[in-house]
Amino acid sequence: ELKVEQNPLFLSMQEGKNYTIYCNYSTTSDRLYWYRQDPGKSLESLFVLLSNGAVKQEGRLMASLDTKARLSTLHITAAVHDLSATYFCAVLNFGNEKLTFGTGTRLTIIP
Amino acid sequence: NAGVTQTPKFRVLKTGQSMTLLCAQDMNHEYMYWYRQDPGMGLRLIHYSVGEGTTAKGEVPDGYNVSRLKKQNFLLGLESAAPSQTSVYFCASSYSRDRGRTDTQYFGPGTRLTVL
Numbered sequence: 001e002l003k004v005e006q007n008p009l010f011l012s013m014q015e016g017k018n019y020t021i022y023c024n025y026s027t028t029s030d031r032l033y034w035y036r037q038d039p040g041k042s043l044e045s046l047f048v049l050l051s052n053g054a055v056k057q058e059g060r061l062m063a064s065l066d067t068k069a070r071l072s073t074l075h076i077t078a079a080v081h082d083l084s085a086t087y088f089c090a091v092l093n094f095g096n097e098k099l100t101f102g103t104g105t106r107l108t109i110i111p
Numbered sequence: 112n113a114g115v116t117q118t119p120k121f122r123v124l125k126t127g128q129s130m131t132l133l134c135a136q137d138m139n140h141e142y143m144y145w146y147r148q149d150p151g152m153g154l155r156l157i158h159y160s161v162g163e164g165t166t167a168k169g170e171v172p173d174g175y176n177v178s179r180l181k182k183q184n185f186l187l188g189l190e191s192a193a194p195s196q197t198s199v200y201f202c203a204s205s206y207s208r209d210r211g212r213t214d215t216q217y218f219g220p221g222t223r224l225t226v227l
Contacts, residue, residue: 031214033215033216035218041221042201043154043201043218044218045215045216045217048214048215088154090154092214097142097159097161097207097208099156100156100170101153101155102153103152103153104153
């Protein structure tokens with residue numbers, strides 16, 4: 001059974017600082033997704049990582065995938081308040097088309 | 112395009128009542144999904160469908176039924192609601208992977224359900 005773990009679960013950081021969210025998963029997969037969710041809202045797709053070594057960047061966010069280590073990272077550069085949200089990673093189970101989500105990282109950016 | 116829409120947005124039920132949640136998508140996606148989101152537990156898959164007329168169980172299917180009679184619609188039914196089904200329900204849809212297009216799941220706005 002595929003398990004997906006994120007850490008930290010909660011992250012409070014100052015504006016302008018850098019930090020990384022980690023997503024570990026337990027079985028082989030080479031397709032990983034990152035989503036953002038604002039309070040009371042739906043999930044918004046941020047990145048799709050399709051192969052080992054994949055790196056995607058959008059603004060102050062950069063995601064990477066290491067399929068051998070079964071690890072993805074979401075790096076935040078020079079954080080701004082607008083990035084405050086909950087971030088989820090999700091890993092695809094090949095063969096049954098199911099996504100397994102991590103429990104999320106609640107990020108709060110403090111001015 | 113409206114994307115993925117869900118009806119209703121909010122609902123309060125009494126234990127034992129039934130209801131149907133409707134999900135509609137206008138992106139011609141093959142796959143559709145129903146998730147529930149509970150505090151501290153991320154999203155858990157209830158049921159999903161890989162095409163019109165097909166459905167399959169997800170991680171937490173008990174107490175729910177689904178139907179996909181049309182490609183653009185995916186219905187989630189609760190036959191006899193229980194307080195444990197109090198949650199936020201999200202519908203999502205995506206292309207299939209074998210079409211060479213991104214299979215990112217796009218989510219609806221959610222339905223907040225309370226069972227008393």
